[in-house]
Amino acid sequence: MxxxxxxxxxxxxxxxxxxxxxxxxxxNTGLDQExxxxxxxxxxxxxxxxxxxxxIQELRRESASFKAEVSGDSTLINFTGRS
Amino acid sequence: MALRKxxxxxxxxxxxxxxxxxxxxxxxxxGDVVHxxxxxxxxxxxxxxxxxxxxxxxxxxxxxxxxxHGKERDAAHFADLHRKLQxxxxxxxxxxxxxxxxxxxxxxxxxxxxKVSRIGFATHGIPSHLVSTPYNAIDVRGIKPxxxxxxxxLSNASHYTGGSSGISSIRSxxxxxxxxxxxxxxxxxxxxxxxxxxxxxxxxxxxxxNRLRTVSIFSRHVENKxxxxxxxxxxxxxxxxxxxxxxxxxxxxxxxxGILKDLVYVLQGISGHWIKFDTIAxxxxxxxxxxxxxxxxxxxxxxxxxGWLYMKIKSYIDHHSTDKxxxxxxxxxxxxxxxxxxxxxxxxxxxxxxLQQDLDPGxxxxxxxxxxxxxxxxxxxxxxxxxxxxLVDTCKGKKGGALTSTIFSYTHHGDPSVKTLIxxxxxxxxxxxxxxxxxxxxxxxxxxxxxEFFVASDxxxxxxxxxxxxxSLRKTMIPSFITMDQASxxxxxxxxxxxxxxVCEDRTPTKGRxxxxxxxxxxxxxxxxxxxxxxxxxxxxxxxxxxxxxxxxVLQVKYKFLEHLKAMRRYLLLGQGDFIRHLMxxxxxxxxxxAGNLYMHNLNGILETAIRATNAQFDDSDILxxxxxxxxxxxxxxxxxxxFSLEYRVDGPIRTVFTPECKITYLRVFNxxxxxxxxxxxxxxxxxxxxxxxRHLKSIPELSLILHTCHMITTNxxxxxxxxxxxxxxxxxxxxxxELLTKVHEAKDLDYIIAAHQVFLDTILSRCLLNDKSRDxxxxxxxxxDLIIQFETAQGVFYEAVSSEVLTREIFEKSKKDRTxxxxxxxxxxxxxxEKKRRKGFLSxxxxxxxxKLQVLSTAYQDTVEQFLKMVASHPDASLRFLCxxxxxxxxxxxxxxxxxxxxxxxx
Numbered sequence: 001m002x003x004x005x006x007x008x009x010x011x012x013x014x015x016x017x018x019x020x021x022x023x024x025x026x027x028n029t030g031l032d033q034e035x036x037x038x039x040x041x042x043x044x045x046x047x048x049x050x051x052x053x054x055x056i057q058e059l060r061r062e063s064a065s066f067k068a069e070v071s072g073d074s075t076l077i078n079f080t081g082r083s
Numbered sequence: 084m085a086l087r088k089x090x091x092x093x094x095x096x097x098x099x100x101x102x103x104x105x106x107x108x109x110x111x112x113x114g115d116v117v118h119x120x121x122x123x124x125x126x127x128x129x130x131x132x133x134x135x136x137x138x139x140x141x142x143x144x145x146x147x148x149x150x151x152h153g154k155e156r157d158a159a160h161f162a163d164l165h166r167k168l169q170x171x172x173x174x175x176x177x178x179x180x181x182x183x184x185x186x187x188x189x190x191x192x193x194x195x196x197x198k199v200s201r202i203g204f205a206t207h208g209i210p211s212h213l214v215s216t217p218y219n220a221i222d223v224r225g226i227k228p229x230x231x232x233x234x235x236x237l238s239n240a241s242h243y244t245g246g247s248s249g250i251s252s253i254r255s256x257x258x259x260x261x262x263x264x265x266x267x268x269x270x271x272x273x274x275x276x277x278x279x280x281x282x283x284x285x286x287x288x289x290x291x292x293n294r295l296r297t298v299s300i301f302s303r304h305v306e307n308k309x310x311x312x313x314x315x316x317x318x319x320x321x322x323x324x325x326x327x328x329x330x331x332x333x334x335x336x337x338x339x340x341g342i343l344k345d346l347v348y349v350l351q352g353i354s355g356h357w358i359k360f361d362t363i364a365x366x367x368x369x370x371x372x373x374x375x376x377x378x379x380x381x382x383x384x385x386x387x388x389x390g391w392l393y394m395k396i397k398s399y400i401d402h403h404s405t406d407k408x409x410x411x412x413x414x415x416x417x418x419x420x421x422x423x424x425x426x427x428x429x430x431x432x433x434x435x436x437x438l439q440q441d442l443d444p445g446x447x448x449x450x451x452x453x454x455x456x457x458x459x460x461x462x463x464x465x466x467x468x469x470x471x472x473x474l475v476d477t478c479k480g481k482k483g484g485a486l487t488s489t490i491f492s493y494t495h496h497g498d499p500s501v502k503t504l505i506x507x508x509x510x511x512x513x514x515x516x517x518x519x520x521x522x523x524x525x526x527x528x529x530x531x532x533x534x535e536f537f538v539a540s541d542x543x544x545x546x547x548x549x550x551x552x553x554x555s556l557r558k559t560m561i562p563s564f565i566t567m568d569q570a571s572x573x574x575x576x577x578x579x580x581x582x583x584x585x586v587c588e589d590r591t592p593t594k595g596r597x598x599x600x601x602x603x604x605x606x607x608x609x610x611x612x613x614x615x616x617x618x619x620x621x622x623x624x625x626x627x628x629x630x631x632x633x634x635x636x637v638l639q640v641k642y643k644f645l646e647h648l649k650a651m652r653r654y655l656l657l658g659q660g661d662f663i664r665h666l667m668x669x670x671x672x673x674x675x676x677x678a679g680n681l682y683m684h685n686l687n688g689i690l691e692t693a694i695r696a697t698n699a700q701f702d703d704s705d706i707l708x709x710x711x712x713x714x715x716x717x718x719x720x721x722x723x724x725x726x727f728s729l730e731y732r733v734d735g736p737i738r739t740v741f742t743p744e745c746k747i748t749y750l751r752v753f754n755x756x757x758x759x760x761x762x763x764x765x766x767x768x769x770x771x772x773x774x775x776x777x778r779h780l781k782s783i784p785e786l787s788l789i790l791h792t793c794h795m796i797t798t799n800x801x802x803x804x805x806x807x808x809x810x811x812x813x814x815x816x817x818x819x820x821x822e823l824l825t826k827v828h829e830a831k832d833l834d835y836i837i838a839a840h841q842v843f844l845d846t847i848l849s850r851c852l853l854n855d856k857s858r859d860x861x862x863x864x865x866x867x868x869d870l871i872i873q874f875e876t877a878q879g880v881f882y883e884a885v886s887s888e889v890l891t892r893e894i895f896e897k898s899k900k901d902r903t904x905x906x907x908x909x910x911x912x913x914x915x916x917x918e919k920k921r922r923k924g925f926l927s928x929x930x931x932x933x934x935x936k937l938q939v940l941s942t943a944y945q946d947t948v949e950q951f952l953k954m955v956a957s958h959p960d961a962s963l964r965f966l967c968x969x970x971x972x973x974x975x976x977x978x979x980x981x982x983x984x985x986x987x988x989x990x991x
Contacts, residue, residue: 016171019164020180026157026164027145027188038104043179045097047127053186055101055123056108062119063109 098124138178145185340441342375342383343452347435349387350461351428352394358387367391382454389461392468393427396420399475410533411515413482419511423471427464434460470501483535484560487513491564491611510608516562517607524573524626525593527580537561538574546586550739550833554578564611569623575832576627579634586736587637594629631832642736645827650706651731655749656816657756659699666693667764674723681723686712709733724761728753740840748844755851759811762804762868765875769797776882779889785926786885792937793878796944800871803948803970810966815850819843850960857958863951870944877940881933888925949976
C-alpha cells in the first residue's frame with residue numbers, strides 16, 4: 001500500500017514507520033530503519049513473520065561469526081548480546 | 084525517506100527484498116551473499132503454514148513481557164503506539180509485523196544469550212549443508228522444529244506444546260465422536276482401543292490420550308464437545324501439581340505404585356494387598372498395618388467405592404443371567420448392564436497397562452499414574468456405577484413390564500448425563516417388550532414365555548369365550564410409559580386379530596404388517612419418548628383402527644350381525660306385531676291347557692303356520708330357521724301361557740355378542756312382554772263378549788247394574804293395560820333400540836358394540852321392571868294381570884249363566900207361542916208361577932254372588948293399581964314416573980287416595 005501510492009500517503013507512511021521504529025526500540029529488536037522498511041514490505045507481501053525473524057537471526061549470526069573469524073570471538077558476544 | 088522511496092519503487096518482489104535484507108544485515112554483497120539469500124528464501128517459502136494469531140494476543144503478550152521486565156512505562160507507551168498504529172489503517176498485515184517484532188525482541192538478556200549460544204551449537208554448519216542442496220525442503224523441515232523453538236520465547240514455547248497436545252486430543256475425540264453416533268455398539272472405536280487392551284504397552288505419547296479418551300467416552304461426554312476441554316484440562320493440570328510432593332511423602336510407606344496396583348484390583352472387585360474387602364461390614368477396608376496415613380485412606384476408600392459398586396452390579400448380573408425364568412426383559416437388562424461394565428473394565432485395563440508401564444524400570448519416564456489422577460479418572464465412572472447400582476437395587480425382584488416401569492421412573496432425572504444413561508438402558512430393556520407388542524398387535528401371537536408382557540392369555544378358555552375371557556391385562560406388568568388406555572387398546576387389537584383368526588376363520592393379514600415386522604427394534608424408544616413424538620400413539624391408533632374395522636366388517640358382511648340383531652328385536656321383543664297376534668290367536672287354545680299337556684311338535688307346527696300366514700314369511704330363511712319354540716321349566720299349576728316362549732338360536736362369532744346370559748335376558752323380556760300382550764288380548768276378548776251379548780242381555784233389566792260394573796272395570800283395565808303397553812313399546816323398546824342402532828353404526832370396535840348391546844338389554848330390563856330393584860312393582864303388576872284373568876273368568880261364568888237364562892226364557896216364550904198355536908191357553912197360573920219362581924231363583928242366585936265377586940275384584944284391582952301408582956311414582960327411573968302421569972292423567976286415583984298423590988309429589 002505504501003508502495004502503490006507513495007506521494008499522497010507519504011506523511012502517513014512516515015508516521016507509521018516512526019511508530020514501528022519506536023516499538024522496535026522499546027522491544028529492543030535491533031532493527032534499523034532500512035531493515036525495518038524491508039521487513040515491513042516483506043510482511044505486507046505475505047511472508048511469514050516467524051520465518052522472517054528466523055532468517056534475520058540466522059543472518060545476524062552468520063555475519064557475526066563471519067566477523068568473528070575476522071576480528072575474534074569477543075565481537076560475536078558483544079554483537080549478539082546487544083542485538 | 085528519499086532513499087526509501089527509491090527503494091519502494093525498485094524492489095517489488097520478495098526475492099529482491101530478501102536480497103536487500105541479506106546484503107543489509109551481513110554487510111556482504113555480490114556473489115558472497117547468494118547462498119544466504121537462497122537459505123532465507125527456503126525458510127520463508129517452507130514456513131507458509133503457521134497458525135494464525137490475532138493481533139490482540141500478540142499485543143497482550145508483548146505488554147506482559149514488558150511488564151515482566153519491569154518496564155511498565157514502556158508497556159503503556161507501547162499500548163499508546165499500538166493504538167496509533169491501529170488508527171493508521173495503512174498496513175495490511177499489522178499482526179505480521181507485530182509478530183516479527185515480537186520474535187526479534189530481546190528483553191531478557193540472559194535467556195537471549197543462552198538461546199543464541201544453543202543455536203550456535205546446534206546449527207553449526209547448516210548453511211554449507213544448505214548450499215549443497217539449496218532447495219531441499221525436507222532437510223530444512225527436519226531441522227526446523229528445533230530452530231523454531233529456539234527462536235521462541237519461553238512463554239511462547241509452553242503455549243506451543245499446549246496447543247499441539249490440545250490439537251491431538253481433540254482430533255482423537257473427533258474420532259470417537261464419529262463412532263459414538265452408533266450408540267448401540269461399543270463406544271470405544273476398536274482400532275484405537277485395542278493397542279492398549281491387547282497388553283501392548285502404549286507408545287510414549289499415546290497412553291495419556293488413550294486414557295483420556297476412555298474416560299471421556301465412558302462418561303459419555305463425547306456428544307457435547309464443550310465439556311471436554313475443561314475436563315481434560317482438569318485432568319491435565321490437577322495431577323501435575325500434586326505429583327511431586329505426593330511421591331516425596333509416600334516413599335517411606337507402601338509405595339504409591341503398590342497402592343495403585345491394589346486399587347486397580349479393587350476397582351475390579353478383587354481384594355488387594357492393603358485394601359481388602361470386609362464381608363462383615365460389606366465394604367473395602369484399608370489394612371491398619373500398612374501405615375498408610377489417614378488422609379490417603381479416605382481417598383483410597385473413596386476410589387474403592389467403584390469396586391464395591393462393580394461387585395454389586397456384577398453379582399446381580401451373575402445371579403440373573405443364568406436364571407431362565409427371569410425373562411427376556413431381565414436378560415436384556417443384564418446385557419445392557421454388562422455392556423456398561425465392559426466399558427468400565429476397558430478403562431481399568433488401560434489404567435493397568437499404564438501402571439505396568441510405570442513399574443517397568445526400563446522406562447525412565449516418571450510416574451504417569453498417581454492417586455489423584457486415578458481419582459479424576461474414576462470420577463465419571465463412579466457416578467455412572469452409582470446410578471447403575473441404584474437401578475439394580477430398585478429392580479431387585481422385578482421383571483418384565485414392572486422392571487421397565489422402574490427404569491423409566493429414573494429417566495425423569497434432571498441431570499442430562501444420567502438421563503442419557505438411563506434412556507440408553509431403557510432402550511435395551513424395552514426392546515423385548517416392543518417386539519412382543521408388535522407381534523401381538525400384528526399377528527395376535529403372544530410370544531411371552533416368561534409372563535413379562537402385560538397381556539395375559541388363558542389357554543383353558545375355549546373359542547366360545549375367547550373375546551370375553553381369554554385375554555386379560557396384567558396390571559403390574561404395564562410399563563408406566565404406556566397409559567392404561569393404550570394398554571387396553573393394545574389388548575383389544577391383538578384380541579381382535581385372534582378373534583378373526585380363530586373364531587371368524589379370517590386370515591387376512593393386517594395392512595402394513597410386513598413393514599412393521601421389518602422395522603428394527605430401535606423404534607422401542609418411541610414407547611417411552613411419547614412426550615416428544617407421537618409415533619407410538621399413531622402406530623397404535625392405526626393398527627387398532629385397521630384391525631377393528633376389519634373385524635366389524637367381517638361380522639357385518641360375513642356373519643350378518645345387524646340382521647340377527649333386527650331379527651331378535653322382531654321376534655323376541657315382539658316387534659313383528661302381525662306375527663305375534665296371529666301366533667297368539669293360534670296358540671290360545673293350546674296354551675290354556677296345563678303346561679304338562681303341551682307338545683313341542685304341536686307348537687312348532689303352529690309357529691310354522693304363523694310364520695307362513697304373516698309378513699314374517701318374507702324374512703330370510705336363515706333367520707326363520709333359527710326361530711324356535713322353547714318351553715320353560717314346568718312347575719305344578721302352570722298353564723301353557725306361563726311356560727311358552729320363543730327362542731332365537733345363534734351360533735358362530737356373533738355368539739360373542741349374543742351370549743347365553745344375553746339370551747336369558749331376552750327370554751325374560753319376552754316372557755314379560757308376552758304376558759302384557761296376553762292381557763291386551765284377554766281384555767279385547769272381554770270387550771268383544773260384552774259387545775256381542777249386550778243386546779240379549781237387555782231382556783233382563785235386573786242385570787243392567789252388574790253389566791255396568793263390568794263395563795267400568797273393563798274400561799279401567801283397558802286403560803291401564805293400554806298405557807303399560809304404550810310405555811313398554813315406545814318409552815322403553817323404541818328408545819333403547821334407536822340408541823343401540825346408532826351405537827352399532829358408529830362403533831369402532833367389537834367391545835363397543837358388546838357394551839352397547841349390554842346397555843340396551845340393561846335398559847330394557849330395568850325399565851320393564853325386571854331387575855331386582857323393581858321386584859315389588861313387578862309383583863303388583865303380576866297381581867294386576869292375575870286380577871284381569873280372574874275378572875275374565877268371573878265375567879265368563881256370569882255371561883254363561885246369563886246366556887243360559889236368556890236361552891231358557893226364549894224357550895219359555897216359544898213354548899207359550901206353541902201353546903197358542905195349538906189353541907191352548909198361552910199361559911196359566913201354574914206355569915206362570917213356576918216361571919216366576921224360577922226367574923226369581925235365578926236372579927237371587929246370580930245377582931248377589933256376581934255382584935259380590937265383582938265388588939271384591941274391583942276393590943282389589945283398585946287397591947293394587949293405587950299401590951302400583953304409588954310405587955311407580957317413587958321409582959328412580961324418570962320414564963316410569965311418566966307412566967304414572969299417563970295412568971292417572973285425570974287424577975282419578977288421586978281423589979280416591981290423596982296420600983298417594985302427595986307421596987308422589989314428595990318423591991318428585
